[in-house]
Structures are given as structure tokens and as C-alpha cells.
Amino acid sequence: MPEQDDSERExxxxxxxxxxxxxxxxxxxxLAARWKENxxxxxxxxxxxxxxxxxxxxxxSTLVVFGCVAGLIAVIGYLNYRSSY
Known part of the structure; x- marks a missing residue:
């Protein structure tokens, strides 16, 4: 089959x-078949x-997020404090 140019394809x-x-x-x-039965x-x-x-x-939710961040900062600070001695 020969290639169609754009004008013919359009x-x-x-x-x-x-x-x-x-x-x-x-x-x-x-859906039509399904709805015919049910x-x-x-x-x-x-x-x-x-x-x-x-x-x-x-x-x-805001307090929970800030509480988790504060707890994480405290744990990291404590671990850094313990490792420096």
C-alpha cells in the first residue's frame, strides 16, 4: 500500500x-452486557x-510532627554528647 501524504490522511x-x-x-x-443481566x-x-x-x-498533627522532630534532635544531640567523651 503506497504511503499517504498528510492531506489524504487528514x-x-x-x-x-x-x-x-x-x-x-x-x-x-x-457495561451494557453486564447491566442487561444485573x-x-x-x-x-x-x-x-x-x-x-x-x-x-x-x-x-502539627504538634505530633514538631514533637517527633524535637525528639530526633534531642537523641542526635545526646549521641553526639556521649561520643565526644
Whole structure:
């Protein structure tokens, strides 16, 4: 098959995009077949996400991080102090 130049290739893409019948994707066909046997339950537009666990304060997380950093600095300082003697 001879090489097509860009103008012919562009025409082919335009012709394919303008086709009246477009085959559904494999995922669309799979879901259609699955839903034919077992249709999904109707869902509201914005479903209620349900109860959530109470969110911890950002201050608690900040204090935990600073506490870990301070503890690490203290351990490193203690090890340096012990190794100098």
C-alpha cells in the first residue's frame, strides 16, 4: 500500500470522525452486557457519602510532627554528647 501524504490522511480522519455510526468502546459494550443481566441501582445526582469519622484538628498533627522532630534532635544531640567523651 503506497504511503499517504498528510492531506489524504487528514481527509481520512475527518471522514472517519464524521461517520454516522460509531461503534461503542469495549468498556461501554462490557457495561451494557453486564447491566442487561444485573442493572445497577439508581443513584441520586449527588449521593450522600455517609457518616465520616470526626477529623482531627490540624494542630494535633502539627504538634505530633514538631514533637517527633524535637525528639530526633534531642537523641542526635545526646549521641553526639556521649561520643565526644
Amino acid at each position: 481527509f481520512d480522519l475527518r471522514w472517519a470522525d464524521n461517520a454516522e455510526h460509531k461503534e461503542p468502546s469495549a468498556r461501554a459494550r462490557m 442493572p445497577p441501582a439508581p443513584q441520586p445526582f449527588r449521593a450522600d457519602p455517609g457518616p465520616r469519622a470526626p477529623r482531627r484538628s490540624s494542630w494535633v
